[in-house]
Amino acid sequence: xxxxxxxxxxxxxxxxxxxxxxxxxxxxxxxxxxxxxxxxxxxxxxxxxxxxxxxxxxxxxxxxxxxxxxxxxxxxxxxxxxxxxxxxxxxxxxxxxxxxxxxxxxxxxxxxxxxxxxxxxxxxxxxxxxxxxxxxxxxxxxxxxxxxxxxxxxxxxxxxxxxxxxxxxxxxxxxxxxxxxxxxxxxxx
Amino acid sequence: xxxxxxxxxxxxxxxxxxxxxxxxxxxxxxxxxxxxxxxxxxxxxxxxxxxxxxxxxxxxxxxxxxxxxxxxxxxxxxxxxxxxxxxxxxxxxxxxxxxxxxxxxxxxxxxxxxxxxxxxxxxxxxxxxxxxxxxxxxxxxxxxxxxxxxxxxxxxxxxxxxxxxxxxxxxxxxxxxxxxxxxxxxxxx
Numbered sequence: 459x460x461x462x463x464x465x466x467x468x469x470x471x472x473x474x475x476x477x478x479x480x481x482x483x484x485x486x487x488x489x490x491x492x493x494x495x496x497x498x499x500x501x502x503x504x505x506x507x508x509x510x511x512x513x514x515x516x517x518x519x520x521x522x523x524x525x526x527x528x529x530x531x532x533x534x535x536x537x538x539x540x541x542x543x544x545x546x547x548x549x550x551x552x553x554x555x556x557x558x559x560x561x562x563x564x565x566x567x568x569x570x571x572x573x574x575x576x577x578x579x580x581x582x583x584x585x586x587x588x589x590x591x592x593x594x595x596x597x598x599x600x601x602x603x604x605x606x607x608x609x610x611x612x613x614x615x616x617x618x619x620x621x622x623x624x625x626x627x628x629x630x631x632x633x634x635x636x637x638x639x640x641x642x643x644x645x646x647x
Numbered sequence: 648x649x650x651x652x653x654x655x656x657x658x659x660x661x662x663x664x665x666x667x668x669x670x671x672x673x674x675x676x677x678x679x680x681x682x683x684x685x686x687x688x689x690x691x692x693x694x695x696x697x698x699x700x701x702x703x704x705x706x707x708x709x710x711x712x713x714x715x716x717x718x719x720x721x722x723x724x725x726x727x728x729x730x731x732x733x734x735x736x737x738x739x740x741x742x743x744x745x746x747x748x749x750x751x752x753x754x755x756x757x758x759x760x761x762x763x764x765x766x767x768x769x770x771x772x773x774x775x776x777x778x779x780x781x782x783x784x785x786x787x788x789x790x791x792x793x794x795x796x797x798x799x800x801x802x803x804x805x806x807x808x809x810x811x812x813x814x815x816x817x818x819x820x821x822x823x824x825x826x827x828x829x830x831x832x833x834x835x836x
Contacts, residue, residue: 559751561747561750561751562751565747575814579812583812604827604828604829605833608804608825610808610812611805611808611809611829612801614803615804615807616800616804618803618804619800619804623768623799623800635793636797638793639833640794640800640833641833643793643832643835644829644832644833646832
């Protein structure tokens with residue numbers, strides 16, 4: 459861990475403000491000046507704490523996400539997957555809006571994509587791998603089951619196609635049904 | 648069919664130009680004036696032929712898509728799904744760019760979402776349903792298999808998570824592997 463000059467509370471406030479701004483104006487229009495103004499901090503502090511805008515945004519998204527996958531361990535794979543869906547429900551609309559805004563930004567700003575991978579995606583994928591490894595260790599899933607590599611892909615599809623194709627919200631009821639209809643059967647359960 | 652004043656060739660040229668413009672400037676900045684200028688046609692012609700911008704864009708996307716699902720019938724479900732992937736390969740990059748640009752536009756313009764559903768999504772979903780029904784009739788898939796409703800969701804996830812999460816292109820090799828690892832097992836094959 460890098461030595462921080464901000465208290466965890468202050469850092470948390472800052473992250474909330476960044477995510478708020480991101481939802482309001484999008485990544486392109488989000489400036490370090492706007493973050494400094496909104497949070498009554500100096501740009502020097504922001505640049506001292508984070509390398510730049512991509513790192514600040516990725517850190518903010520990591521620290522404000524509704525659930526840490528590594529905290530979930532119900533004792534069964536089905537229980538774990540349903541628990542993830544339940545925990546993310548409160549942040550679903552916020553996350554959908556952020557993701558729509560970020561999809562284009564990620565493509566045009568490779569530095570943002572890189573920061574998101576390092577700070578958000580890789581840690582979450584590692585936690586998901588650990589969750590799936592426990593299911594393999596318990597004998598729920600065969601270790602060579604090919605779908606083990608694609609749980610994120612399956613869930614991503616449920617979130618996106620539910621609104622784009624079906625024109626409906628991917629709520630807890632839908633996602634829970636999808637887990638039982640698609641994810642668990644693909645894993646051989 | 649509505650009586651058309653444009654020849655099919657002329658209509659095809661127009662659709663190509665609309666998709667080209669869409670990729671260049673995005674939905675918000677695409678105007679009927681720009682389409683008229685690019686295609687040397689009058690705005691009156693455009694409005695006579697299509698109701699407005701959402702219908703013109705949705706029609707253009709339908710008529711320039713790389714493959715019609717209803718033309719695919721290889722005799723097995725696995726063959727059909729692999730054939731879809733193979734046929735869409737040439738248009739993959741174009742489609743990915745269009746989809747990124749449209750994801751936000753669909754959300755802010757309900758009339759575009761509605762036109763896309765009527766002119767593009769519903770017909771394609773009906774063709775996919777027919778393809779899946781043939782597999783059920785051949786005895787490849789049980790008629791009450793829950794994953795039958797989610798083939799589009801699974802494939803959507805493969806396309807989007809491959810670039811967003813993995814940072815790689817969803818090429819034919821990846822999508823073919825995903826069909827065998829996820830889609831067919833979820834359907835019980």
